Amino acid sequence: MKKLSFKLGIVFFLIIFGLETFMFFFLHNALVNSRIEEELSSLQARGNSHRDILAKHFDVNTISHVALMESEAITDVVITDNFGTILGSSFKNNQIQSYLKKPHSRINADGQIVEKDWKKKPYIITISPIGTTNETIGYVYMFQKTASIQSLIERLNQHFSLAGLIALLLTFIVIIILTKALTKPLVKMKEATYQISKGKFSVTLPKTGNDELGELAKSIKLLAQDLNYLKKERNDFLASISHELRTPLTYIKGYSDIVMTRNLTSKDQEKYLQIIVEEANRLSSLIEDLFALAKIDKNTFVIQKQKVLLNDLLKKMELKLSPAFKEKNMSLVVHCPERTYLYADPSRLEQIIINLLDNSIKYSSIGSETLITVTPRKKTTDIIIKDNGKGIPEKDLPNIFNRFYRVEKSRKRSLGGTGLGLAIVQELVYAQGGSINVHSKLNNGTTFTLTFHTNGAEK
Template sequence: MKSLSVKLSVLFLIFVILLESILFFFLYVGIVSEQIYTETEDLKVRGRSHSNVLEKNFDAVTIKHVALMETEAATVIVVTDENNSIIENSNPVVNSMQQIIDNNQKEFPHPEGEIVEARWRSEPYLATLSPIESNGEVLGYIYMFLPTDIIRSRVQNLTSQFMLGGLFAVILTMITVVFLSHSITQPLIRMKEATKKMSTGFHHIELDIERDDELGDLSRSIQKLSDDLERIKKDRNKFLSDISHELRTPLTYIKGYADILKRPNLTDSQHAEYVTILQEESIRVTTLVTDLFDLAKMDQNEFLIKKEKIELCTFLHEVAAKFRGIAKEKNVTLNVRCDHQIILFVDPQRFSQVLINLLDNAFKHSQGTSTVNVDVIKTGDEVEIYVSDEGQGIPSEELPLIWDRLYRVDKSRSRSTGGSGLGLTIAKEIVEQHGGTIRVESKLGIGTTFIISLKGVK
């Protein structure tokens, strides 16, 4: 579980420590060489200033004086004649000094002085050589010696300080890296756990969605996915229980009336009535199952639309003709007002299914003497088909819900208006598959109007 944070920390740590080591190394080497350079330059300058004095007065008193000046310092001065024989020295000349003096083959060293021993790590003394000249002639030499243990101890000090600083930097880096990787991986781990929970069927999760970065975006997406899943699960359960309820009612009727039919002594008219009820109920079940099957196909995008050219007004009159009988029976006037010559490119069977449902709803909800109108208005390349009735209307808070599967405003299943509540869902799908829209306007006690809009009409 922690492996991502461990990997991140180790990678970060290696990278930063490598970077720090390189920086520390260059800084250390730079400081040490600067220190050595300063020491040797200083030695050369002092040698040069002594030789300046001796060039003016190269006599025993001045030489002694010069040597005396160095006795208190850590450095050692040795003055020799032109043959490298020692004339004077500030401190005792030890073997290693003598060796340097003996090894000097230079008759004319640089007037500003030269370094004759620079190996501060291995040799006991750093040494410079300055000539004492007068009128182009070398009178003698000045050797300046600096004990290298002083330098070595200074470098040692520097090394310990660097080690301490390095250790401090590494600890600080480790703390930073662990903190950083923790703050990045912790939300990721929480998200992983959340998605794992979701995959086991537990859809309600709560993540930190306040973060203002990519991790926050990811959390929000997962949170939305979980909310959607939870909603879908609820919808599915409700849909399933609604379907079973819808099926159970007609099946109960069928079973009940089939039992009654078995009874002896039924009159012919009773027999005929019960058989009619059986027929009606089985038609109801068949319609419900066909509608559900249509919806399932729509959900899987397998619902085929076979478009062809139709003349709208003729088509509407044909559909309306199917309702003439019921119109007469219910004393409802049915008007189709369509004067234009409008060509539509639609699936005639599916499109009539939409109109039949709208007209069926209109008639089901029209009481007493009233009117159902079908009007067509064409503006530019857009056509609108209005199906309106003077029925009881739909309460405004229910209007958005009537498109939902199995939704009925009147929940009790009356035998006269008892549809399954799938008609509008299917109508909406069909219209949308034709690239159109369907909407509703309704006023309680006044009536309801459904409006289908289609574009690209000739």
């Protein structure tokens, strides 16, 4: 059987049944034993009291009186002399001789049990010696039929069987209810996850309170919401991609047609071919960015953090990027204290800074300056990239990290960005455990602040 409720039920049942059996057995034994003890000690006490009388008056009269008394009771008595000859008995016939065994050891003055096997023997028997400690003159044997004890125990057994049966039944019912109650929400959740896998995200789940099952239900709900969100986001993303790809392709196709079919002057031809090349470049950089994003989204994307000497890295980048700034009559200035370390993946860090500087170049006018300032703190280090370009309108600020988001929706070919640069930057920063903030004032400039941890690198 693979059902959880069944497995749980069996385990519960075995444990409880085992415990119950043990307790019943223990209780039954204790009850029977104490009952037998009681019978034996009261028989002994009765024998001892006869003995006490006989010790004082050991004569025919008293003996027959005692025997007479016992003949009316459920117990019986046999009185013998020191050698075992019967002097008096409450039994009608005297076939009792074979039971009159004396224990081998010295008999205690308080008497002794001669026979206590109530299960097999017809009588339980006690013996009480008559006389002083030094000289015994006779014995009082007390008899009680075991049949009455046996029927008593029989009745006790019947009661126990009935109680056992009821306990078993109750256990069974309780276990069935309990396992059902335990596994029902699980079964519901299993159904819910099945529905989710089929794309039905608005699942209802049982309310099970604040225990582990409740937590599980909450997690499943959250998972459904996340999946729903991801599915929607993926659809939006795909729609944006196809839109973004279609636009340059339309240009390329349109201008190619013109170049091929019309008789153009070589100047016009060059102009159109120029556009085609630009659009092709745009397409290839779009695909490159998409590829970069897809790589980051993959589970296998690895960040290899290490101790990075920041002033070294920034100096190298300054050298590499300065020509691009100069080409537009702009300047790049780096302020970084010597021996500033942080803990990051250097190649990813480079990509982040390149993307940000690329924006500074694209969205600033001739003669502007971009400044990179590094501020080391106790546990973190800030890299601040500040330009005095055209800035970002306040209403656009919250969206600039979204994929394909551009402030100027109408694509100016000269500023042919993909809208993916900052999305890539954000993913890369987060992947390294860092954070990114932006401040911007329209027509004034934009400041991006990157914060990375310095742990793992001493100063």
